Amino acid sequence: MKLSFKKNWLIAYITFIILFLWLISGCFSSRETQFDINGPEKHLLLKVQTKKMRAESVDREIVVSAKTEPARRVSLKAEITGKIVATGAHRGAIVKKGELIAKIDERNLPQRLAEAEALLHQRELEYVASKSLFESNFQAETKLAESKTLLEQAKANTEALKIDLRNSNVLAPFDGLLDNRFVEIGDFLSVGDPIAEIIEINPFIVVAQITEYDVSRIQKGMTGYVTLASGEKFEGEIRYIAPSSNSKSRTFTVELLVLNGNPHLPVGETAELRLPVGKVLAYAISPGHLTLNEEGDLGVKVVGEDHKVVFYPIDIIKTSEDNIWIGGMPESIELITIGQGFAATGQEVVPVPETSEPTHSASVLNI
The missing domain is CATH 2.40.30.170 (Efflux pump adaptor protein, beta barrel domain)
Structure with missing residues (x-):
C-alpha cells in the first residue's frame, strides 16, 4: 500500500540516521577535546553548511x-412466512431506496384483503345504523358498544393484511450497497429468517x-x-x-x-x-538533518551567537512524505545541514550558507 510504504520508508530512514549518529557519537568528545587543549589546534575551526530559516505557523495534528x-448496516429479515418467488439486486450491487431485494409469495393475501375490506364496509354500515338507533332511544348502549368493537376488529384485520401484503416485497430501506443476499428463488422462509444485509x-x-x-x-x-x-x-x-x-x-x-x-x-x-x-510555530526539515547530542537526545544543531553550536531537542509536530515538521526552537535559526554530526555543542564553527558553493563534507579551516 502506497501510504504505508511511504510512512515505513520515512521511519526507517530516521532510524538509520539515529543509529549511524549514535555509532559515531564517540567522535564528539574526542573532537571537543581538541578544541579545549592549548596549542596551535585551538585555531582550527570546523566548516559546516547552514541554512537560515524562519518558523512557519502550521497545524499541530493528532495522527492515528x-x-x-x-x-449504517441493516439486516433485512422475513416478516411473513412464504416461498421466495423473485429476487432483485445481486450481492455487491448498488441499490436505491425502495428497490426490490426479494419477493415472498403472496399466496392468498390479496383475496383475504378483499374479503376483509368488504367486511370492514359492512361493519361501518352496521355501526352507523346502531348509532342512529341508540340516539333515537331504540337500542341499548351495549349494542352500540358491540357494533363499535366489531368495526374496530375489522379495521385492525384489514390493516394487518395490508402490512403482510406490503411485507411480501422486501425493499431497500435506503440508498446503499447490497453487502449480502442470503436467499434464492424457491427458498422457504419463516418469520425472522435473514434475507439480506445492506450497508x-x-x-x-x-x-x-x-x-x-x-x-x-x-x-x-x-x-x-x-x-x-x-x-x-x-x-x-x-x-x-x-x-x-x-x-x-x-x-x-x-x-x-x-x-x-x-x-x-x-x-x-x-x-x-x-x-x-491548534497552530504552532514549526520548521519543515529533512530527516537527514536530525542528529544526537552527547547525551543521546534527538534534535538539531544550529549556529548560535559567536558562531557556536547550539543543540535543540525537538518536538515532532507532524510528518509528510519528504519532511518532518519540528518545534521547540526560536522563531529563526541557522540550521546546520551538513557537518552536524561532527560539530560538538558549544564548539565554534565557520558557517557556510547553502547559497554558497556546496559543502559535501565537514572540513577544518586554519584561521
Missing part, C-alpha cells in the same frame, strides 16, 4: 491509524482509537482529514467520541463522518486520520 466502516457507504465513517492525552484536545464537529491506503483523500467531521475508554487499551473510539462520491469504496480499508488541534 484508522479504518473505514459503513455509516450505507455515502456517507461512510472512519473509526480510530485516540489516547487519553489526545482525546481531551478534540470535540464533536471538528474537521478531520483522511488518507486511504489507496491514496484517496477525504475531509470529514467528528460525529462521535466515546464517553468511556476501552478497559484494555485505555483508548477512546472516535468516528469521523465523511461524504463519499465513490460508491465502490471498500469497507474496512486502512486509513490515516489527521485531526488538527
Whole structure:
C-alpha cells in the first residue's frame, strides 16, 4: 500500500540516521577535546553548511491509524412466512431506496384483503345504523358498544393484511450497497429468517482509537482529514467520541463522518486520520538533518551567537512524505545541514550558507 510504504520508508530512514549518529557519537568528545587543549589546534575551526530559516505557523495534528466502516448496516429479515418467488439486486450491487431485494409469495393475501375490506364496509354500515338507533332511544348502549368493537376488529384485520401484503416485497430501506443476499428463488422462509444485509457507504465513517492525552484536545464537529491506503483523500467531521475508554487499551473510539462520491469504496480499508488541534510555530526539515547530542537526545544543531553550536531537542509536530515538521526552537535559526554530526555543542564553527558553493563534507579551516 502506497501510504504505508511511504510512512515505513520515512521511519526507517530516521532510524538509520539515529543509529549511524549514535555509532559515531564517540567522535564528539574526542573532537571537543581538541578544541579545549592549548596549542596551535585551538585555531582550527570546523566548516559546516547552514541554512537560515524562519518558523512557519502550521497545524499541530493528532495522527492515528484508522479504518473505514459503513455509516449504517441493516439486516433485512422475513416478516411473513412464504416461498421466495423473485429476487432483485445481486450481492455487491448498488441499490436505491425502495428497490426490490426479494419477493415472498403472496399466496392468498390479496383475496383475504378483499374479503376483509368488504367486511370492514359492512361493519361501518352496521355501526352507523346502531348509532342512529341508540340516539333515537331504540337500542341499548351495549349494542352500540358491540357494533363499535366489531368495526374496530375489522379495521385492525384489514390493516394487518395490508402490512403482510406490503411485507411480501422486501425493499431497500435506503440508498446503499447490497453487502449480502442470503436467499434464492424457491427458498422457504419463516418469520425472522435473514434475507439480506445492506450497508450505507455515502456517507461512510472512519473509526480510530485516540489516547487519553489526545482525546481531551478534540470535540464533536471538528474537521478531520483522511488518507486511504489507496491514496484517496477525504475531509470529514467528528460525529462521535466515546464517553468511556476501552478497559484494555485505555483508548477512546472516535468516528469521523465523511461524504463519499465513490460508491465502490471498500469497507474496512486502512486509513490515516489527521485531526488538527491548534497552530504552532514549526520548521519543515529533512530527516537527514536530525542528529544526537552527547547525551543521546534527538534534535538539531544550529549556529548560535559567536558562531557556536547550539543543540535543540525537538518536538515532532507532524510528518509528510519528504519532511518532518519540528518545534521547540526560536522563531529563526541557522540550521546546520551538513557537518552536524561532527560539530560538538558549544564548539565554534565557520558557517557556510547553502547559497554558497556546496559543502559535501565537514572540513577544518586554519584561521
